[in-house]
Amino acid sequence: MADEHLLGLSTCPDRALAEEIAGELVERGHAACVNIVPGLTSVYRWRGETHRDExxxxLMKTTRQAWPALQATVLELHSEELPEIIAVPVTGGLSDYLAWVTYQTSPDIASKKED
Incomplete structure (x- = not known):
C-alpha cells in the first residue's frame, strides 16, 4: 500500500500564498494534509543569477492517483513562473495513516469533505 503514496514538496514566496494553496489542496481532496513550514531560505540559480529567497x-501528503490534480492546482494558484513541484515516493509509514491519506484523496470521498 505504501508505494501508492507520495510526499509532495513545493515552496511559496510567502505565508499567504502557502495558506491559500494548502487550503485548496485539502478542500479539493488533492491532499489529505499539507504542512506549512516557514523560515526556509532557498539558494538557487535562475536566468544566470544566484538568488537567496525566504x-x-x-509538505503535501497525497497519492499517485491524486497527484495530477494536485500538481494542476498548485500550478493554477502559484504566483511564480516556474514553481517547485516535486513528488517523493513514500516507501513506508504507519498503515492506518496511509489508509487515511488514501481515503481523504479518493475521488468519491474528497467530494464529500468528510472527517
Missing amino acids: EVLL
Whole structure:
C-alpha cells in the first residue's frame, strides 16, 4: 500500500500564498494534509543569477492517483513562473495513516469533505 503514496514538496514566496494553496489542496481532496513550514531560505540559480529567497515550504501528503490534480492546482494558484513541484515516493509509514491519506484523496470521498 505504501508505494501508492507520495510526499509532495513545493515552496511559496510567502505565508499567504502557502495558506491559500494548502487550503485548496485539502478542500479539493488533492491532499489529505499539507504542512506549512516557514523560515526556509532557498539558494538557487535562475536566468544566470544566484538568488537567496525566504520562502515557505509545503509538505503535501497525497497519492499517485491524486497527484495530477494536485500538481494542476498548485500550478493554477502559484504566483511564480516556474514553481517547485516535486513528488517523493513514500516507501513506508504507519498503515492506518496511509489508509487515511488514501481515503481523504479518493475521488468519491474528497467530494464529500468528510472527517
